[in-house]
Amino acid sequence: MTETESVESFRLRARAWLAVNMPRLADVPPPASDEDDIGEWLRARELQKKLYDGGFAGICFPTEYGGLGLTPAHQRAFTDESDGYEMPLPLNLPTFAICAPTILDAGTEDQKRDRIGAAIRGDEVLCQFLSEPSGGSDLAGLITRADRDGDTWVLNGAKTWSTSAYAADWALCLARTNWDVPKHHGLTMFLMPTKAPGVTMNRVRMVNGSLEFCEEFFDDVVLPASAVVGEVDGGWAVASRQLFHERNAMGGGSPYVSGKRGHGGMSHVGPAAVAAALRRSGDPRVRELVGRGIALETVARQTSARVTRAIASGALPPTAASLLRLLHAEVSQLNDDLSLKIAGSSAGFGNAETPGVTGKAGVGFLMRQGGSLGGGSTEMSRNVISERLLGMPREAALDRDVPFKQVKRGR
Numbered sequence: 001m002t003e004t005e006s007v008e009s010f011r012l013r014a015r016a017w018l019a020v021n022m023p024r025l026a027d028v029p030p031p032a033s034d035e036d037d038i039g040e041w042l043r044a045r046e047l048q049k050k051l052y053d054g055g056f057a058g059i060c061f062p063t064e065y066g067g068l069g070l071t072p073a074h075q076r077a078f079t080d081e082s083d084g085y086e087m088p089l090p091l092n093l094p095t096f097a098i099c100a101p102t103i104l105d106a107g108t109e110d111q112k113r114d115r116i117g118a119a120i121r122g123d124e125v126l127c128q129f130l131s132e133p134s135g136g137s138d139l140a141g142l143i144t145r146a147d148r149d150g151d152t153w154v155l156n157g158a159k160t161w162s163t164s165a166y167a168a169d170w171a172l173c174l175a176r177t178n179w180d181v182p183k184h185h186g187l188t189m190f191l192m193p194t195k196a197p198g199v200t201m202n203r204v205r206m207v208n209g210s211l212e213f214c215e216e217f218f219d220d221v222v223l224p225a226s227a228v229v230g231e232v233d234g235g236w237a238v239a240s241r242q243l244f245h246e247r248n249a250m251g252g253g254s255p256y257v258s259g260k261r262g263h264g265g266m267s268h269v270g271p272a273a274v275a276a277a278l279r280r281s282g283d284p285r286v287r288e289l290v291g292r293g294i295a296l297e298t299v300a301r302q303t304s305a306r307v308t309r310a311i312a313s314g315a316l317p318p319t320a321a322s323l324l325r326l327l328h329a330e331v332s333q334l335n336d337d338l339s340l341k342i343a344g345s346s347a348g349f350g351n352a353e354t355p356g357v358t359g360k361a362g363v364g365f366l367m368r369q370g371g372s373l374g375g376g377s378t379e380m381s382r383n384v385i386s387e388r389l390l391g392m393p394r395e396a397a398l399d400r401d402v403p404f405k406q407v408k409r410g411r
């Protein structure tokens with residue numbers, strides 16, 4: 001057995017490699033438009049290839065699937081060292097933090113080797129096809145169907161709110177394969193090529209102008225039996241792992257995220273930056289508002305570290321990731337609110353290309369609700385925390401234990 005490199009030695013090696021091989025953020029012009037730009041995705045793939053060639057990609061993924069098989073402490077050291085360098089940040093979510101670990105948990109050897117390996121090399125991007133136009137909170141009640149046809153599966157239905165699907169090669173797609181059993185028991189997870197014949201994908205423009213989301217329609221999309229991730233009709237177990245990874249990542253607990261800072265997207269301008277831009281950092285009222293944000297962020301960071309450790313040691317169940325997800329929403333919404341409050345009417349200045357710091361606070365506020373919906377809504381997180389962690393009575397559900405085909409749907 002080869003000895004694992006110490007975190008300190010890894011850190012020093014990373015520091016030296018980054019200085020020679022990765023561009024410094026200060027030397028890279030900010031993207032012309034928001035983060036959904038296709039050029040940025042090509043750039044992210046290029047940067048990921050550089051990390052792979054340099055031996056710094058997939059730090060916590062097992063070596064047999066192309067990773068380095070190192071610990072979260074090695075990843076944290078690399079992330080600290082990479083601050084100030086251009087990093088392939090768009091690949092963190094959902095590819096590395098959500099989809100790849102789900103495949104690692106539930107996929108076949110081929111799926112793990114092929115999909116995780118290709119993502120780590122920078123060759124492929126992954127996305128999630130979970131939510132449907134009929135609603136995302138009741139994920140187990142989805143109606144996209146997959147019917148067996150000999151050795152293949154034929155999928156029909158629609159998905160929506162798929163983050164950056166336009167830039168992805170493969171999607172983890174949850175579909176109903178059995179209508180004769182209660183809703184959680186008749187689902188199967190598939191790995192679907194996003195450009196498979198029969199997939200129609202549209203980009204969805206949001207109120208802040210971003211085209212990050214996509215919607216997909218499936219018309220007789222044929223997938224081989226090898227596309228099944230986990231067990232046939234066992235898709236809920238796979239989806240549960242996926243949601244765990246998503247909530248964990250949103251709360252800052254994922255060991256698979258590499259790098260922490262870019263030029264900053266349209267929606268990521270914080271209260272302190274707005275105060276500084278308006279030269280109001282000395283105003284006692286503004287300081288109080290900035291302080292509120294910093295206080296909650298500090299509490300969230302420390303709680304996140306504590307909960308992550310407790311999940312890893314088994315002291316808390318994986319469903320405790322809902323605590324992280326809830327905290328993330330609280331922090332991001334408070335920051336959006338505070339930024340807008342400090343910016344005041346100047347949040348309305350600027351244009352789409354050059355909104356300025358205060359204009360960014362205004363645009364960021366338009367996406368305020370996103371923080372309480374992505375990865376499952378805050379209300380659903382509160383339900384999970386009350387039912388699964390605190391042992392409170394379960395929410396009434398008329399469809400529990402009822403074969404799905406008998407469940408009344410729609411109007």
Ligand SMILES: Cc1cc2nc3c(=O)[nH]c(=O)nc-3n(C[C@H](O)[C@H](O)[C@H](O)COP(=O)(O)OP(=O)(O)OC[C@H]3O[C@@H](n4cnc5c(N)ncnc54)[C@H](O)[C@@H]3O)c2cc1C
Pocket residue numbers: 094127128129130131132134135136137138160161162163164369370371373374375376377378379380383395
């Ligand atoms: C930033 C972002 C990224 C996303 N990325 C993806 C992605 O990549 N792939 C994907 O598949 N989806 C994605 N989504 C969709 C997301 O998973 C859904 O928005 C979410 O699950 C909620 O579903 P919905 O929007 O259909 O709301 P609904 O399910 O229609 O819910 C509407 C409201 O009712 C509340 N509600 C519903 N049921 C209950 C209940 N039982 N108890 C209490 N309150 C309830 C909800 O909390 C919500 O406030 C993303 C969303 C966002 C905002």
